[in-house]
Amino acid sequence: MILTVTPNPSLDRTYEVPSLERGEVIRASGERMDPGGKGVNVARAVAAAGRRTVAVLPLGGAPGALVAELLAAQGIEAAPVPVAGATRSNIALAESDGVLTKINAPGPRLSAAEQELLLDTVRAHSRAADWIACCGSLPRGLRPSWYxxxxxxxxxxxxRIALDTSGRALVEAVRARPDVVKPNAEELAEAVGRPLVTVGDALQAAEELRGMGAGAVLASLGADGQLLVDAAGAWFGSAHVRDVRSNVGAGDSSLAGFLIAGGGGPEALASAVAHGAAAVRLPGSVMPAPGDLDPAAVTVTSDVPVGRALTEPVTA
Known part of the structure; x- marks a missing residue:
């Protein structure tokens, strides 16, 4: 069983639009409403693969009730923590050329009692878990050291625990020695405090995160692929993807694929890449099922292309 922890879940509305024009009325060609938050997306991807998952998350107000209903409709076992504030609602605008614009609300502030109940709920369900995946931003009220x-x-x-967060929360959590951390290129650059222009830059940054305490680093490098660095070495995985519809949740789907495949080594990296590539071909934050995967399109090598320039370098 994979236990997911989403401290700041959301109700996600995704609209597919031809293009964005400020000040104009834009007619959507498609829309979706999904339970959101990075940990929730991991749970949805795990459930889509036919594996058991339990989602721990604070829920409040009408949006929280709707999130619970949507999770149940997808066959996901939820362990909700009732909170006084309303669960946040997020909006994503997906243009026909693959460009995505997101508006994320801050979410409720958790009281001291709600924070303790959240920890107690995680503790109660962790005994039966093979992995705990803690994902996403921290809501107001939780200190950066919470993870x-x-x-x-x-x-x-x-x-074992996998972590997908950013900023100070990531840096502090790495010192507690999580088994896996899954930053994207921007989060990786922020953690080490310098730009990433090549795959080699990302490799060096991942090695630094390991030196800070992370057992393994699974780094998403956008269209360029994914990088896995652990005690046994480093591997680079990629897959050519056409017809990108939405990258919402693609990194979360990758983490789910990695954990489903055991959470370590090149085979797990291949699963992560296959899940991420499948996710970007689907609308909104739809998570891929086994029939959506194309493992034959995935390439994994220990010959990391350190000199390759990143398609989207992180320069700031």
């Missing part, structure tokens, strides 16, 4: 506390508690209970 580090969860990592320490998970290891004390003998459970």
């Amino acid at each position: 580090a506390d969860v990592v320490a508690r998970a290891h004390a209970g003998g459970t």
